[in-house]
Amino acid sequence: MLQACSSSRAGRPSGKDAACESEGVRAVVSEHWPKGGEGALELADAVQEACDDRTDFRFLYALSKPLRDRVELVASEVYGADGVDRAPEAASKLRMYQEDPVTAGYGLCMVKTHLSLSGDPVWRACPRGSGCS
Secondary structure, eight states: OEEEEEOOTTSSOOSHHHHHHHTTOEEEEEOHHHHGGGGGHHHHHHHHHHHHSOOOOOOSSOTTSOHHHHHHHHHHHTTOOSOBOOOHHHHHHHHHHHHSTTTTTSOOOOOOOSSOSSSOTTOOSOOTTSOBO
């Protein structure tokens, strides 16, 4: 595994690199912001090396699984949710994509903000039993 850590504005590593390495994750400080492409060369080399590592990669779900089930699986396995609450518009769009033979087999990309795992920006994290939305 590889973790990219941005350097701080003062030009020092953010400290995340030591935490990553203590967990067996290689950490590389990237200075792409202050130094442009040259500041990302160490990261690029580390990514190239990581591509050669042997892994036990498996997809979390089969693309043949219904889209609704894939969303539930990602929510529970990745985000620790006990369930998924959907707004009516989201439920409608989910049905539309699942019923379309072209989009039904697409992979799933779920993105949550750094603020919350719910649609409510006041929440921090998503406590078990709360039903992430």
